[in-house]
Amino acid sequence: MWVGIDEKSFLRGHKYVSLLNDLEGSRVLEVVENRDKKASNSLLEQGSTSWQREMVCGAAMDMWGPYCEAAKEQLPYADIVHDRFHISKYLNEAVDKVKRQEHRRLQGQNDDRLTGTKYLWLKDLSI
Numbered sequence: 001m002w003v004g005i006d007e008k009s010f011l012r013g014h015k016y017v018s019l020l021n022d023l024e025g026s027r028v029l030e031v032v033e034n035r036d037k038k039a040s041n042s043l044l045e046q047g048s049t050s051w052q053r054e055m056v057c058g059a060a061m062d063m064w065g066p067y068c069e070a071a072k073e074q075l076p077y078a079d080i081v082h083d084r085f086h087i088s089k090y091l092n093e094a095v096d097k098v099k100r101q102e103h104r105r106l107q108g109q110n111d112d113r114l115t116g117t118k119y120l121w122l123k124d125l126s127i
Contacts, residue, residue: 001022001024001052001055001056001057002022002023002024002056002057002058002059002060003020003021003022003023003029003048003056003058003059003060003075003078004019004020004021004023004059004060004061005018005019005020005021005040005043005059005060005061005067005070005071006018006019006021006061006062007019007035007062007064016033016034016035017031017032017033017034017035018031018032018033018034018035018039018040018043018067019031019043020043020044020047020048023060029047029048030043030046030047030048032046035064035066035067036066037066037069037070039066040066040067040069040070040071041070041073041074043070044070044071044074044075045074053074053075053076054076054077055077056075056077056078057077057078057079058078058079058080058081059071059075059078059079059080059081060081060082060083061080061081061082061083062082062083062085062086063082063086063090068080092122095121095122096118096121096122099114099117099118099121102114103115
């Protein structure tokens with residue numbers, strides 16, 4: 001069994017619900033308010049029995065800490081898989097940070113070869 005854990009915002013501000021999805025059956029198993037550790041544990045407990053949680057072989061989610069912690073605790077045999085969007089986001093941020101550091105270092109040596117290249121570095125890095 002493969003499950004997905006995600007959040008959706010609703011109303012104004014930072015109001016969230018957490019969702020547990022059956023990825024193979026394309027259905028929502030449970031919805032709980034908030035996206036903290038308590039809500040994450042509640043999501044898994046209410047959305048599945050202990051036997052079902054043992055049968056989960058993979059959980060797809062973003063890199064939100066409470067989701068990862070709850071999955072590690074309650075899904076003993078599940079591999080945690082992170083979604084492409086967040087992996088690409090962190091990869092792009094890391095490449096941009098290194099480029100900026102190198103650009104500052106080179107400018108200290110009167111070398112402007114990285115000036116104006118930001119979008120060349122970030123182009124086509126998405127997975």
